[in-house]
Amino acid sequence: MDHLGDLPWHAGVSKKLDPTQRPLKRLNPECCMRSSPSLQTLALRSSAAKTHARLIKSGAASDTYAWNNVLAAYSRRSSLADARKLFDEIPKRDAVSWNALIAAHVSSGAYQQSWDLLGSMMAKGLSFDQYTLGSILKSVASAGQLEFGRQLHSLVVKSGLDSNVFSGSALVDVYAKCGRMGEAYSVFQLMPEPNTVSWNALIAGHARAGEADCAFQMFNWMEREGPMPDEATFAILLTFLDRAPFYQLMLQLHAKIVKYGRAIDAVVCNAAVTAYSQCGSIADSRKLFDSIDDNKDLVTWNSMLAAYARYGFTEHAVEIFVRMQEAGVAQDMYTFTSVISACFEHGLRGRAFHGLVIKRGLESTTPVSNALLAMYIRSCKDGLMEDAMKCFGLMEFRDSVSWNSILTGFSQSVLSEEALKFFGHMRSASLKIDHYAFSAALRSCSDLAVLQLGQQIHGLVFKSGFGSNDFVASSLIYMYSKCGVIDDARKSFDESCKDNSVTWNSIIFGYSQHGQGRMALDLFSEMQELEVAPDHITFVGIISACSHVGLVETGSIFLKSMEPIYGIPLRMEHYACGVDLFGRAGQLDAAKKLIESMPFEPDAMVWMTLLGACRIHGDMELASYAAQCLIALDPREHSTYVLLSNMFSGFGMWDDRATIQRVMRTRGLTKVPGWSWIEVKNRAHSFNAEDRSHPQAEEIYERLRDLMEQIEMASSTGSDIHHIECG
Known part of the structure; x- marks a missing residue:
């Protein structure tokens, strides 16, 4: 395979990818940062200082060349202030002196000062050259100053430097980074012989715009007519290959990398390790990683570690982390962020990494702290929400991710009151509330069924302009449904964008829970007419709707058609819905057969659904079987014993009921009472069975x-119960 030009690019890469949904990847900055200067840097700095001292001592005012060399060395390796101080000491400054100082400012990101220096240079009548304009244009490109770039373009043409490859490449870069690809191509085509930098600037411009087809077509053109691609060329192209459908394309591009001798370039190898993992082939990522013997740098290790973390391969991630330590690789915040992310479901193990973070002095790094928060929150089943709060309290700088993580943690842990109090703290702290925070707060209102507070948050959503956000709209629909106001849920749905399944799922669930299954099915039909693709959650709602209104045959058809027609494999929750569908209709044999047909072992949710159906229809034999399976899965789940005990008492099987209760006592299990909430005058009141703790209990x-x-x-007299006065 000599040319990628023969490939049907449109089959593997969309022509216009949305950069807001798939931001371009960036290489980690640690590849060019060091915690302390190298010995070579110290030696060069010492040499420059000695030359500086000799020049001052000798008073060699006319040796501008020597002064410029010292200035160039200071500009590269000293502070900007030192470079400016030396510049002021040069007795006779020339254009080279100004170029060195301008380049120093550009390298330091002091763009405005570099532009001021250009103005001062021109005011003194000094002639600028390709190097002057190259530095200035680099700063203009980085700052995205299109109009200033056009002015400089005129200056380039006026000074006769428009045919210079250095100036031309810089101009191409300016227009490409400003998103003006037409003007970039115009400059490019006027260049007598574009270099690799020019070609890469155009490819990178298409990459920023998410134009994969154009970028790869440019690469094909570069192969035919341009210079040999370098590591930057391949690093740019690899950023596009981030989904499983691009795997074959990744293999072909890797072949090109080998063909052009770039397989040993660290930047390309690191990007390829990431690209393979994002294309779904961790095995190829690891194979490439292992083939990089002496060329592994910190980014290489971090890339492999991040790949394992992305797929939740905890053991492999920890193995890479340990190997890094054994190899003496200095781990940084990206290392710890990845390995902690891999331990999301292992909070207790994650505490060991938390200790290492403190030992390495990285606890003040916000990304690492956010990873720790996420780890503790995901492990809240182990009671680690308190650890998350401690970590949050010790953070020096909290960003929106930090605050939203805690809020979401409370909400997902069904600590809804704490979540709403925390939301109040966020508002008091004058933080900018985003769609993640609104969604979590509305979900907590749903759990507590506090309609008035939910309506107030709805007002804040409207005021903040997040009403059109899919996830916020979905949370609003869910909140109104759970509070029993299905009409307001439908109104929120009608006002949403409705261009994906998120809001559709919420309203389908809402109607299903309100016993309006046919309305849910009508919505599904409308969803198909509008060509909105359903997902696995959609079918949970649809099958549940069929179950609630007794449409067993319709629900069964949906269950059977999910994978062959819609390409959605059945998950555990779909089987549980199917068991409920048959169980509610009394078709317990069909429910049992469905469980036996599952390609994986049923979980407690499936068996509990079957047990509940057995209780409704009085099948004691099947109930005992389901209960045995449940107890084997989770012997400490109290609800299994309670359901079975109630069934025994209902059938008058008192000895069996006594046995169940004796087992519960032996295992230290007690019935956990259910709670109810009611909102009165914007205040939530909670109760459980026989509860007398409320101050107005009497x-x-x-x-x-x-x-x-x-x-x-009313019952004895046959009167209408609806006319009872409730006060």
Whole structure:
């Protein structure tokens, strides 16, 4: 395979990728940063200082060349202030002196000062050259100053430097980075002989715009008519290959890398390790990683570690981390961020990495602290939310990710009251509330069914301009549905964008939970007419809707058609919905057969659904079987014993009921009471069965007795219960 030009690019890469959904990858800056200067740098700095001292001592005012050499050395390896001080000491400054100082400012990111220096240089009547304009144009490109770039373009033409490859490449870079690809091509085509920098600037411009086809076509053109591609060329192209469909394309591009002798370049190898993993082939990433013997740098190790973390391969990630330590590689914040991310479901193990973070002095690094927060929050089943809060409290600088992580942690851990209090703290701290925070707060309102507070947050959403966000709209729909106001849920849905499955799923679930299954099915039909692709969550809602309204045959058809028609493999939750579908209709044999047909072992949710159906229809034999399977999976789940105990008592099987209760006592299990919430005058009141902890308990029970008496009286006289006065 000599040319990628023969490939049907459109088959593997979309012509216009959306950069807002798939931001271009950037190489980690650690590849060019060091914690201390190297011996070579110290030696060069010492040599420059000695030359500086000799020049001052000798008073060699006319040796401008020597002064410029010292200035160039200071500009590269000393502070900007030192370079400026030396510049002021040069007795006779020439254009080279100004160029060195301008280049120093550009390298330091002091773009405005570099532009001011160009103005001062021109005001003194000094002639600029290709090197002057090259540095200035580099700063203009980085700052994205299109109009200034056009002015400099005129200056380049006026000074006769438009045919110079150095100036021309810099201009191509300016226009490409400013998104003006047409003007970039115009400059490029006027260049007598474009160099690799020019070609790469155009390819990078297409990369920024997410134009994969154009970038690869440019590469084909470069192969035919341009200079040999270098490491920068391949590093840019590798950023596009970030999904499984691009795997074959990745193999072919890797072949090109080998063909042009770039397989030993660290930058290319590091990008290829990442690209292979993002194309779904961890095996190829590891094979390439292992083939890099003496050329592994910190980025290489971090790339492989991040690849394992991305796919949740905890053991492999830890192995790479340990090997880094054994090889004496200085680990940085990217290393710890990745390995901690790999331990999301292993909070106890993650504590060991937390200790290493403190030991290495990285606890003040916000990305590392955010990774620790996420790890503890994901492990909240082990009671680690308190650890997350401690970590949050010790952070020196908290960004929006930090605050949102804690808020989401409370919400996902069903600590809804704490979540809403924390949301209040976020507002008091004058933080900018984003769509993640609004979604988490609305979900907590849903869990507590606090309608009035949810409506207030809805007002904040509208005021903040997040009403059109899919996830916020979905949370609003869910909140109104859980609070029993399905009409407002539908209104929120109608006001949403409806261009993907997120909001559709919420409204389908809403109607399903309100017993309006046919409305949910109508919405699914409308969804298909609008060509909105359903996902696995959509079918959970649809099959549940069929279950609630007794449409067993329709639900069964959906269950069977998911993979062959919609390309969505059945997951555990779909089987649980199917068991509920058959179980509610009393088709317990069909429910059991569905469980037996599962390609993986059923979890507790599936068996609990079957057990609940057995209780409704009084199948004691199948219930005992389901209960045995449940107890084998989770012997400490109290609800299994409670359901079975209730069934035994319902059938008058008192000895069996006593046995169950004795087992519960032996294992230290007690029934966990359910809680109810009601919102009165913007305040949530919580109760459980026989609860008397509420300060108005006596009044409440007194009123309850009155209501019960009215109901009994209405029942005995045949009166309409709806006319009972509730006060």
